[in-house]
Amino acid sequence: MRDYEQEIIHFIDEGYNTKKFFIFGPKKEITLAMSIRDDLKLVFEDNVELMDEYFQRWNVDRVNFEVLNYFNPEYLGSKEPDPHKPLTLRMLAESAKAGRWLYD
Secondary structure (H helix, E strand, C coil), rough: CCCCCHHHHHHHHHHHEEEECEECCCEECCCCCHHHHHHCCHHHHHHHHHHHHHHCCCCCCCCCCCCHHCCCCCCCCCCCCCCCCCCCCCHHHHCCCCCCCCCC
């Protein structure tokens, strides 16, 4: 049986888990409860890349997924409020199992 949870954790750890002080220090422990926006602290473009790669790698239908519901573009001087929808690794794993984005 395919272990989507471990695949997602490995995907995030290898490609998107930066060191504590960017180039040195320990990496964060990756868990299914981790919030992509709040815990990984990636820039908007990296979040978009992460999600695009996720949808392609696990062949997940993204019909109900809207990136701006989960991530906010950060522009110099931007006063846009952060989106309030959570996005966790568990959500990625559950949607990968289903083959479609389960949240809207």
